[in-house]
Amino acid sequence: MAVLVLFVAGLAxxxxxxxxxxxxxxxxxxxxxxxxxxxxxxxxxxxxxxxxAFLVGxxxxxxxxxxxGYFRNPMADPFVVGVSSGAxxxxxxxxxxxxxxxxxxxxxxxLLAFFAGLGxxxxxxxxxxxxxxxxxxxxxxxxxxxxxxxxxxTSFFLFMRSDSYDQAVFWLLGSFQIAEWGxxxxxxxxxxxxxxxxxxxxxxxxxxxxxDDTAQALGSPVRRVRKAFLAMSALxxxxxxxxxxxxxxxxxVVPHWVRILIGxxxxxxxxxxxxxxxxxxxxxDLLARNLLPAELPIGVITAAVGAPFFLYLLHKKR
Amino acid sequence: MDDLGHPFPLPSAAPRRIVSMxxxxxxxxxxxxxxxxxxxVTRFCDYPPETRDIxxxxxxxxxxxxxxxxxxxxxxxxxxxxxxxxxxxxRKLGLPVFVLDIGRGLDDLFPLIDRxxxxxxxxxxxxxxxxxxxxxxxxxxxxxxxxxxxxRAFVLLYGQGLWTCGGESYVSDIADRAGGVNVAAALPKxxxxxxxxxxxxxxxxxxxxxxRSAADFESGRQRLERMPGLAGVxxxxxxxxxxxxxxxxxxxxxxxxxxxxxxxxxVHPERFGGMT
Numbered sequence: 349m350a351v352l353v354l355f356v357a358g359l360a361x362x363x364x365x366x367x368x369x370x371x372x373x374x375x376x377x378x379x380x381x382x383x384x385x386x387x388x389x390x391x392x393x394x395x396x397x398x399x400x401a402f403l404v405g406x407x408x409x410x411x412x413x414x415x416x417g418y419f420r421n422p423m424a425d426p427f428v429v430g431v432s433s434g435a436x437x438x439x440x441x442x443x444x445x446x447x448x449x450x451x452x453x454x455x456x457x458x459l460l461a462f463f464a465g466l467g468x469x470x471x472x473x474x475x476x477x478x479x480x481x482x483x484x485x486x487x488x489x490x491x492x493x494x495x496x497x498x499x500x501x502t503s504f505f506l507f508m509r510s511d512s513y514d515q516a517v518f519w520l521l522g523s524f525q526i527a528e529w530g531x532x533x534x535x536x537x538x539x540x541x542x543x544x545x546x547x548x549x550x551x552x553x554x555x556x557x558x559x560d561d562t563a564q565a566l567g568s569p570v571r572r573v574r575k576a577f578l579a580m581s582a583l584x585x586x587x588x589x590x591x592x593x594x595x596x597x598x599x600x601v602v603p604h605w606v607r608i609l610i611g612x613x614x615x616x617x618x619x620x621x622x623x624x625x626x627x628x629x630x631x632x633d634l635l636a637r638n639l640l641p642a643e644l645p646i647g648v649i650t651a652a653v654g655a656p657f658f659l660y661l662l663h664k665k666r
Numbered sequence: 667m668d669d670l671g672h673p674f675p676l677p678s679a680a681p682r683r684i685v686s687m688x689x690x691x692x693x694x695x696x697x698x699x700x701x702x703x704x705x706x707v708t709r710f711c712d713y714p715p716e717t718r719d720i721x722x723x724x725x726x727x728x729x730x731x732x733x734x735x736x737x738x739x740x741x742x743x744x745x746x747x748x749x750x751x752x753x754x755x756x757r758k759l760g761l762p763v764f765v766l767d768i769g770r771g772l773d774d775l776f777p778l779i780d781r782x783x784x785x786x787x788x789x790x791x792x793x794x795x796x797x798x799x800x801x802x803x804x805x806x807x808x809x810x811x812x813x814x815x816x817x818r819a820f821v822l823l824y825g826q827g828l829w830t831c832g833g834e835s836y837v838s839d840i841a842d843r844a845g846g847v848n849v850a851a852a853l854p855k856x857x858x859x860x861x862x863x864x865x866x867x868x869x870x871x872x873x874x875x876x877x878r879s880a881a882d883f884e885s886g887r888q889r890l891e892r893m894p895g896l897a898g899v900x901x902x903x904x905x906x907x908x909x910x911x912x913x914x915x916x917x918x919x920x921x922x923x924x925x926x927x928x929x930x931x932x933v934h935p936e937r938f939g940g941m942t
Contacts, residue, residue: 368731368732383736386737388735389732389735389736393732393759394732518749525751525752526731526752526754528755530758582840643730644807
């Protein structure tokens, strides 16, 4: 409920703040005889951006909530299995090669980031499947190693093409500068679908917390559940990266806030994480747009705001 | 057709509200007498001085889409130095965006002026301006015909480190057209960080310092002269270190011809009556 109020307030602030000064009256007048400039700024720029920020925040937080349950490890986040490192490599490679054509509402780097992110996760998963069955620890370690390799390549390409550095920064630290309705339409159905599926399978996730063997004994199809959750979290993270670059901290921290506030039941955790993650990112984007005359990459804000708040919650509880 | 390959239908009437997303475009628009129609420029657009009072749309790499839209332009001229994703975002708002590439050499300047003239429907003025600039370049070519030697030039960008222009920079081309040879021309980059020992090994005959002010030039020259090992370099020994206006040289606009004339005059004083 509180999240809903915050969300509505954040949305209103998003619409009414920006480098061009417009008032609530200007917004209301859109209904009668719309001024095309005001319409473009309110609807095409500010509203699409706010909605996209919300969706990406929801996707990242949900992905993080899923992975923390999946690994039974509070340190897990959407990027630990290699999505972010794969995606940054894809994006930087696209920029370095001048592959900038756009398709399906994604920019060239976005498209390549999406596939490279998912590709690296699949590669990591396939690697950890070999040699005597699948183990979660192997997946985690393989993901970290493959991620480090991808990061090294990313730095290499950045170094080789120093003139594309400015562009790359907005990829590596995230930004909603180019938000538009096409991107919203591309990712919204997937985010909704994954949230639905995660909520539907939430009971099985609760069982996983007791250990794979116990969960199996209690009638949960552990292998299939694990696959489905891994695929969902990877898809969510890759979509988020494809439209906005790499935004850290949301996936790691938001599920913790929610767990501290409402407890560990996964059904509520998934729904509340998505709502809280979306609202959190909406506010972070507000700051990114308005804090300085020039825009900040949003990754700077998520960490700067998220970390202190997280510490506060953690210690208040004790 | 613009330099991204997007077809660009010529406007039937001359655009009245133009947003320029790069300093060299702003400069050309003003040189064409269209300054009064420019409604938005970047924060780097400082030439000519009249640009000071025009609303700013942000910087070269961080133009603000919302401000651009609010200016309600009927023509946006972007540049390949602008982030493509932002240029595309402006285009998706339904604004007419014309994207121009930066030139590789001095000769690319004339078609650039022509094309800006075409999209702003100032064709004849653009043709006159390009022709006048071409004449001045031709005068330099004539003056340099049959030169006996091509002095070796090192171009230094004032600031931290020895940044110089590689072979892909149009500044390297201008040094060449001025009857010199850029010592870093073999490096396949626009701008590169050069090594001090390379400068000593290259032993340039002249050194150009691209500086924003006489004070910057002076401090740049003193820094060079004091650098260990550089005192033996020919240009330093002969005192052939010259100032080039960085503001003019860093923008792919009409003042590049001034840079050419200046470089030619100091590289080959014998051909320009010793004026330096």
